[in-house]
Amino acid sequence: MNKKIVIRLTFILFAFAALLFLIFIGKKEKTTNLATLDTKPSERLPEKAIAKPVESLTKKPLPKGNTDMRLKVVEDCLQKKWEFSNLTQLKDQILLSESITEESIELENIHFTNINKENYRAQIISTDGRKELRLFKVLADGLPEVVELPSADRINPDSTTLAKYIDWGAVHWHQIQRKLKTALGNTLMIETIDSQVEKLDYHLATGTSLHCLTTECQCK
């Protein structure tokens, strides 16, 4: 191999490397600069005012707890697998919405996309009467990176504060974890995790448990 060939080969390799570098690395999104975000929270808002709503949601609004589907799954499970001595009574209790004596939302995950096609996730964590808002930007790897919020906005945010960070019109996924309580002799607990009907996980407890994921149920 003479010198010319070596130089040409080197040039080609570097050009190839540069091309690959641009394709795979150059496109990578920068990690959220927390220091900047910390001081200027409003500048990093996902431009919610001009965001386009996601099409599927404009046609089908988010279910609020999706009561019908939820109860259908429990009913199916009760009929198929639950060996309860007073099945009818139990079923009636669960199926009657007025038998639900307490409902508390414990966790909400809200996914939305702004007009720049940047994905954000908001999380509202409720603990013992205290709410905490967390905001994440989804990076190029599809995983979240925290967006620092001023503590005054983070703890117990009101609806105006939530609207400052969450583009409700551009939400494409909303998961609500809630706890329902109803009474049947001893307290019967039902905990559900709803997200647009794709996942339903029930815990019923009266000494025995019933778990359902979509329509597959298991009685323990």
Next chain:
Amino acid sequence: MGFKSLLIYIFLLTPFFSYSAVWKSEKTWTEETQKDFSAWMVKEWRKDFFSRKKLSDGSPNIFYGLRLDCADTVYSSKIIFSYYNKYHFAINDPTGGKKLITNEMNRWDKLPEEQRITAFLKLIYNLVSTKSLPNDTYPVALNPKIISPGMVILTTKKNHHSWTIKNIFDTGIPHLIFNSTVGAYSSLNLQERKSWPNGDWVFEDDATPAGSAGIRNWKPQAFISDPEWKVPGYSEDQYKMKPSAWRKNLESMLKIKEESTSNRLKRLVENVCNDIKQRSEAVKEASQFIADNKVSCLNEADFDTYSTPSRDKRLADEFISLKEAYREALTNKDFSDEALIAQLHKIFPQPQDKISVETKAMPAQPVAGNSLCVIKYHSSKSGLDTSIDMAELKRRLFSKTLSSNPNDPEEVRFGEQKVTKDTCPSWGSLELNWNE
């Protein structure tokens, strides 16, 4: 040159094309991994894990200086074990994303490995909480062959606390490593206790599987995305007993040999003393934070960080456990350690009475020769340091004169005087309640 030189060029260019995971894993997490994990926890997991600058072999501790709350501590134990032993690590994305959070993440591939792992940990700390633990763990059967170091104890959402099990002694007593809410002024040391927590507190408000409380194990990798009830080994044993019986049942099930009464009492005294010292540190951190930041009232986030209602509740539980053990020992007449009896008598002068009744009749307890666990607090009013022993602290705690409010000065936090004027806002219930 020729082909050889081509290989060299490719080798030199390789770093431009490659992505680096947080660490390169060689093994997947299976049920068998639990044994390795348990052995590592017993040997390596300690309360100064993040506060010692050097490891025992003299090398620098790359994890020095990380500040962790209780859930961070629990996740850290698994992540750091996986990192050192080249296991694959995966948890569900707590923000509801479908992709798992794993050691394969290449977001930090430009950093050296030691920085990648700490960057990964910091991301995890921003994501996880006691709310995410139920998705990554499952409740286990009450079986001595199953419950082992490395597992996790979780409370119901009401009390939102968690512990790691570092070890389980032959007596059925665990060695727990954990932490509480932390701020920039918090100690780098983790906390420890040698007893199972009070079942009434662990399962408070929801003693059913829906409460997710009790001892839980990490989901094996193959089941990480499945609901907990699909994981082999899932059990509802812990929900089939009264919460008040949970601790005693655990102890008696796990013990291989009896713990002597004297050792039991000394261990429980040590637990109470640890809690008192940790509370004392937390109070001083709050004072320091207020002084340095020149604030008259804490905002809600800082109030949450520096208030101590859960800590004070746990301290009350520890006192009650000690009192019960002392009463039992006196009834059974099976210990004769005169010095210890005198020390305990100072704390519990009427062991057969309820703690509230006993406390009412108790005069103020000055520090004396039979005092246990003497600590100091600084009174801003007098400008002096005041010493207080375990007996006096117990008297003030159960007469509800200790304050969990971080806005109060130290003399009020330690119950020397009641707060006269409280103009700052307060969040959450600070009232102390206990079950006896």
